[in-house]
Amino acid sequence: MTKKMNILMFSGEYDKALAALILANSAKEIDMDVTIFFAFWGLLLVRDPNSMTGEDKTAYEKMFANMTPKHIEELPLSKMNFAGIGKKMLLGMMEESDSPKLKDFLMGAINKGVNLKACKLSCEIMGFKEEELLKEVKIVTAEEYLVDAMDSNIQLFI
Amino acid sequence: MTKKMNILMFSGEYDKALAALILANSAKEIDMDVTIFFAFWGLLLVRDPNSMTGEDKTAYEKMFANMTPKHIEELPLSKMNFAGIGKKMLLGMMEESDSPKLKDFLMGAINKGVNLKACKLSCEIMGFKEEELLKEVKIVTAEEYLVDAMDSNIQLFI
Amino acid sequence: MTKKMNILMFSGEYDKALAALILANSAKEIDMDVTIFFAFWGLLLVRDPNSMTGEDKTAYEKMFANMTPKHIEELPLSKMNFAGIGKKMLLGMMEESDSPKLKDFLMGAINKGVNLKACKLSCEIMGFKEEELLKEVKIVTAEEYLVDAMDSNIQLFI
Numbered sequence: 001m002t003k004k005m006n007i008l009m010f011s012g013e014y015d016k017a018l019a020a021l022i023l024a025n026s027a028k029e030i031d032m033d034v035t036i037f038f039a040f041w042g043l044l045l046v047r048d049p050n051s052m053t054g055e056d057k058t059a060y061e062k063m064f065a066n067m068t069p070k071h072i073e074e075l076p077l078s079k080m081n082f083a084g085i086g087k088k089m090l091l092g093m094m095e096e097s098d099s100p101k102l103k104d105f106l107m108g109a110i111n112k113g114v115n116l117k118a119c120k121l122s123c124e125i126m127g128f129k130e131e132e133l134l135k136e137v138k139i140v141t142a143e144e145y146l147v148d149a150m151d152s153n154i155q156l157f158i
Numbered sequence: 159m160t161k162k163m164n165i166l167m168f169s170g171e172y173d174k175a176l177a178a179l180i181l182a183n184s185a186k187e188i189d190m191d192v193t194i195f196f197a198f199w200g201l202l203l204v205r206d207p208n209s210m211t212g213e214d215k216t217a218y219e220k221m222f223a224n225m226t227p228k229h230i231e232e233l234p235l236s237k238m239n240f241a242g243i244g245k246k247m248l249l250g251m252m253e254e255s256d257s258p259k260l261k262d263f264l265m266g267a268i269n270k271g272v273n274l275k276a277c278k279l280s281c282e283i284m285g286f287k288e289e290e291l292l293k294e295v296k297i298v299t300a301e302e303y304l305v306d307a308m309d310s311n312i313q314l315f316i
Numbered sequence: 317m318t319k320k321m322n323i324l325m326f327s328g329e330y331d332k333a334l335a336a337l338i339l340a341n342s343a344k345e346i347d348m349d350v351t352i353f354f355a356f357w358g359l360l361l362v363r364d365p366n367s368m369t370g371e372d373k374t375a376y377e378k379m380f381a382n383m384t385p386k387h388i389e390e391l392p393l394s395k396m397n398f399a400g401i402g403k404k405m406l407l408g409m410m411e412e413s414d415s416p417k418l419k420d421f422l423m424g425a426i427n428k429g430v431n432l433k434a435c436k437l438s439c440e441i442m443g444f445k446e447e448e449l450l451k452e453v454k455i456v457t458a459e460e461y462l463v464d465a466m467d468s469n470i471q472l473f474i
Contacts, residue, residue, distance in 0.1 A: 003466045008314070010177055012237065015356055019326055019473075022437065026458035032466070040173055041237055060250040079328065079357055090441070092376040097440045121180065124255045125248070142184035150161045150190070150311040153466040156324070156473040157177075157314040166472070168335055170395065198331055199395055218408040279338065282413045283406070300342035308319045308348070308469040315335075315472040 004033045006152040008145065012041030012068075013078040014087060014102060020158045021105035027154075028112035035152075036109075037145045038137070039119035042158075043126060045072055045106070046116060046134045053132060061127025072103050110136050117145065162191045164310035166303065170199030170226075171236040172245060172260060178316045179263035185312075186270035193310075194267070195303045196295070197277035200316075201286055203230055203264070204274060204295045211290060219285025230261050268294050275303065320349045322468035324461065328357030328384075329394040330403060330418060336474045337421035343470075344428035351468075352425075353461045354453070355435035358474075359442060361388055361422070362432060362450045369448060377443025388419050426452050433461065 005027045007020050020036065027034045038046050049071045054062055069075050077087045094101070100108070110116070116137045118128070123139055130139050149155045163185045165178050178194065185192045196204050207229045212220055227233050235245045252259070258266070268274070274295045276286070281297055288297050307313045321343045323336050336352065343350045354362050365387045370378055385391050393403045410417070416424070426432070432453045434444070439455055446455050465471045 005462070005466070008177075010174070010316075016326070019324075019356060022458055023462070027462055030459050030462060032462065040177060058251070058254050060247050060254065064247060064251065089376050089380060093374070093380065093441050093443065096374050096376065099437070099441055121257070125251050125257055127251065142180055143188050146163070146181070146185055146188060146190065146312070150163070154462070154471050155312050155314065156471065157316050158326075158473050166335075168332070168474075198335060216409070216412050218405050218412065222405060222409065279415070283409050283415055285409065300338055301346050304321070304339070304343055304346060304348065304470070308321075313470050313472065315474050 002031065002033050004035070004152040005154040005156075006149040007034070007036045008149070008155070008157045009036050009038045009042035009045060010040050011078065011158055012044035012075055014075040015077050015079070015090070016158050017045050017072065017075060018102055018105065021102065021109055023156075024109045024114045025105055025112065028109070028114060034109075035115040035117060035148050037117045037119060037140070037148075039122045040126075043118060043122055043128055043133070044068055044075060046118060046137045047071075047128070048132060048134050051132050053129065056129070057127050064126060072106055073101065075102070110134075119145070160189065160191050162193070162310040163312040163314075164307040165192075165194045166307070166313070166315045167194050167196045167200035167203060168198050169236065169316055170202040170233055172233040173235050173237070173248070174316050175203050175230065175233060176260055176263065179260065179267055181314075182267045182272045183263055183270065186267070186272060192267075193273040193275060193306050195275045195277060195298070195306075197280045198284075201276060201280055201284060201291070202226055202233060204276060204292045205229075205286070206290060206292050209290050211287060214287070215285050222284055230264055231259065233260070268292075277303070318347065318349050320351070320468040321470040321472075322465040323350070323352045324465070324471070324473045325352050325354045325358035325361060326356050327394065327474055328360035328391055330391040331393050331395070331406070332474050333361050333388065333391060334418055334421065337418065337425055339472075340425045340430045341421055341428065344425070344430060350425075351431040351433060351464050353433045353435060353456070353464075355438045356442075359434060359438055359444055359449070360384055360391060362434060362453045363387075363444070364448060364450050367448050369445060372445070373443050380442055388422055389417065391418070426450075435461070
């Protein structure tokens with residue numbers, strides 16, 4: 001029977017996103033079924049940079065939308081991010097190792113058929129509309145997350 | 159057979175606590191059995207604000223008890239917490255979405271019968287006595303956590 | 317059948333390392349099979365302080381190797397680490413509770429037969445050679461991690 005992995009992507013940081021998407025890509029390579037459920041800061045990974053809207057947003061939601069990174073490559077590191085030097089260093093090391101970039105891992109995950117879901121409640125609180133997210137992303141409830149996670153062989157909170 | 163979820167709550171931050179307690183409440187809505195094991199900073203979620211004691215505490219334990227938030231609503235955010243603006247923004251966005259507060263999700267979890275456990279070793283190190291925790295919380299060992307987690311359909315470290 | 321726990325150790329912080337290694341030691345006490353897969357910052361837990369090398373390292377890799385802690389006891393806390401006061405406090409509280417130190421928990425895990433693996437891609441990106449890691453650590457791919465994790469009763473991302 002097909003093995004399943006479910007990742008709850010709570011964090012919105014470059015290094016943790018990299019970990020999650022490398023796992024997702026690797027799991028597809030060995031024919032696992034993979035679902036990523038983006039919640040809270042994790043939603044910043046699946047914003048569509050070409051579909052921002054200010055419509056129907058409250059003042060807080062607009063501030064939030066403007067203060068946070070618009071594009072996955074702009075996410076900060078979780079550690080060593082003093083003035084961005086740490087991230088420049090990580091990107092430099094990745095380039096030297098011929099490693100793909102974060103956005104490549106995200107494209108890979110989409111192309112390989114990773115299921116991308118966004119948390120309904122998080123979207124409501126943070127004021128994200130479905131059309132502001134990548135078109136591959138479907139908004140679902142926490143209950144739907146749980147039903148998928150309970151049948152998965154691997155569940156991770158990242 | 160009843161499906162089970164076990165959360166190891168290590169973090170003591172508002173947003174991660176919110177994620178854990180929303181999952182716990184949602185899981186009870188679909189009749190799952192839920193246990194949260196509070197360890198390290200996670201213990202700050204289940205302090206009883208009315209039962210602080212300085213008795214039998216060493217100097218470090220007193221400093222620790224005084225420097226950390228007494229009440230779940232005072233927990234900081236894990237991200238964007240510059241001078242508390244980020245948290246004010248999140249609380250504002252939650253209010254605008256008519257979302258319950260963190261303390262409401264905690265009360266909901268208690269009322270729905272989520273099992274609340276505290277890590278014995280963490281309590282010893284941080285100097286928390288059982289009477290300083292909410293009365294619904296039972297202190298158990300790491301081994302007892304593992305036995306519960308290994309039989310759960312979902313285990314998360316938050 | 318022997319129960320298994322698999323920990324993906326992503327973080328390089330003192331308190332999270334403590335949590336992971338306490339769980340690993342406790343799991344061995346109740347005869348579980350335990351694997352820890354060190355990735356990203358987690359690699360900092362298994363550096364061999366006596367086997368640093370500058371050979372074959374790029375400029376970024378050398379900077380990285382020099383700017384990060386050489387020894388597990390030097391890892392920072394994830395919270396309250398203002399000028400190291402928080403960590404001094406935690407170490408003081410641990411000493412007062414007669415708790416072992418982080419390095420003792422690591423030695424305990426090694427002596428009890430916890431399987432230690434390092435992520436191949438992380439090693440490549442960060443420029444760590446196998447001889448710079450503790451000799452008990454074996455470098456494996458993300459796919460090998462997934463195969464082990466999917467058969468484990470408990471999987472955690474720390």
